[in-house]
Amino acid sequence: MITKLECRFCQAPLTHSFVDLGTSPLANSYLKVEDLTKMEPFYPLRVFLCEKCFLVQLPEWESPEKIFSDYAYFSSYSETWLKHAKDYTELMIKRFGFSSNSQVIEIASNDGYLLQYFKARDIPVLGIEPAKNVAKAANELGIPTLVKFFGTQMATELAAEGKHADLLIGNNVLAHVPGLNDFVEGMKIILKPHGVITMEFPHLMRLMDENQFDTIYHEHFSYFSFTTVEKVFAQHNLTIFDVEELPTHGGSLRINVKHSDCALNPISEKVLELRNKEEAVGFTNLEFYLSFAERVKATKRNILDFIIKAKKEGKSIAGYGAPAKGNTLLNYCGIRTDFIDYTVDRSPHKQGYFLPGTHIPIYHPDKIKETKPDYLFILPWNLKDEIMGQMAHIREWGGQFVVPIPEVKVYE
Numbered sequence: 001m002i003t004k005l006e007c008r009f010c011q012a013p014l015t016h017s018f019v020d021l022g023t024s025p026l027a028n029s030y031l032k033v034e035d036l037t038k039m040e041p042f043y044p045l046r047v048f049l050c051e052k053c054f055l056v057q058l059p060e061w062e063s064p065e066k067i068f069s070d071y072a073y074f075s076s077y078s079e080t081w082l083k084h085a086k087d088y089t090e091l092m093i094k095r096f097g098f099s100s101n102s103q104v105i106e107i108a109s110n111d112g113y114l115l116q117y118f119k120a121r122d123i124p125v126l127g128i129e130p131a132k133n134v135a136k137a138a139n140e141l142g143i144p145t146l147v148k149f150f151g152t153q154m155a156t157e158l159a160a161e162g163k164h165a166d167l168l169i170g171n172n173v174l175a176h177v178p179g180l181n182d183f184v185e186g187m188k189i190i191l192k193p194h195g196v197i198t199m200e201f202p203h204l205m206r207l208m209d210e211n212q213f214d215t216i217y218h219e220h221f222s223y224f225s226f227t228t229v230e231k232v233f234a235q236h237n238l239t240i241f242d243v244e245e246l247p248t249h250g251g252s253l254r255i256n257v258k259h260s261d262c263a264l265n266p267i268s269e270k271v272l273e274l275r276n277k278e279e280a281v282g283f284t285n286l287e288f289y290l291s292f293a294e295r296v297k298a299t300k301r302n303i304l305d306f307i308i309k310a311k312k313e314g315k316s317i318a319g320y321g322a323p324a325k326g327n328t329l330l331n332y333c334g335i336r337t338d339f340i341d342y343t344v345d346r347s348p349h350k351q352g353y354f355l356p357g358t359h360i361p362i363y364h365p366d367k368i369k370e371t372k373p374d375y376l377f378i379l380p381w382n383l384k385d386e387i388m389g390q391m392a393h394i395r396e397w398g399g400q401f402v403v404p405i406p407e408v409k410v411y412e
């Protein structure tokens, strides 16, 4: 828990607000019916900007153990995501020549959805995953997985056992780490002299560009520009030698990193290009960051305008999906069962539960056919094409899709 507000990377005092989304429960704290009559903890969802290193960050109001230990998200449920993982595996093997003599280690390995593809190619794998329920699923799949939080302490233990990585993977974990310096230093410790670190994380440039304020929630402690992430790795004598912009999670970066004294893997042109692009947009300028908050307020007003008008016309609205980002959006906008009757989700781990804060019930997608809503409000907007394809039959009764981000839009 925090006692004073300081930057988790450079320790400068945090005095600037990036955006204030009010208070919200933990975005993955789905509720059972018996929880609905209990008190529910809400935490501030106010994001700060460090004026020295420009790291956009959320203070640690709640311990990671409490946030992540019973995480309901199983990666293997998304088809799009599995294909992304398989393509990535092939790409890495081809580019860096990993073989049965290599060691692949993945931090936040979830249920083994990615490591399974390396294992299928006879490359030794090790997963590290703090959420017990998903780590158990990975071990049952034959993916050796340690149930732990990663940092210098764990890295030192692994190094003492002779476990070092030729390929060290950390996808969608960097943003989730409150102890950023300890985490990056831990990666340095277990990386072989000519090893490669590869990480994916949402790109702040896309978050700001496309108004993705709902990707802000308590599990995401840091929001990275390329400019700032380069500084973080450089501080630990690690060098980003390649970067790629990906469409996943609304727009992510994939970085490849090496020890700064490793002579292999020259720095690609793309590193310089992205650094220059961010500078041109304004990522080294305080005023640029501070303009975001007003746009978020305007987006909220537009979403509410649409919903209020629809309800006044007597239309019914159902949600689609129960992603963490949906909980930020609904809580920030104050949208409850007065506006959205229910939502649906394909994951059986969420059906029968209620959304945190708003208490909107989550059903099986078949519920849509039963109630024939006028509007289907798509919460995981990053999957909107896939969802509009799967749910095309709502047009039989004149149903329409609504996507709230980047701006509320109806698809006829």
Ligand SMILES: [Zn+2]
Residues within 6 Å of the ligand: 007, 008, 009, 010, 011, 012, 050, 051, 052, 053, 054, 055
């Ligand atoms: Zn800082």
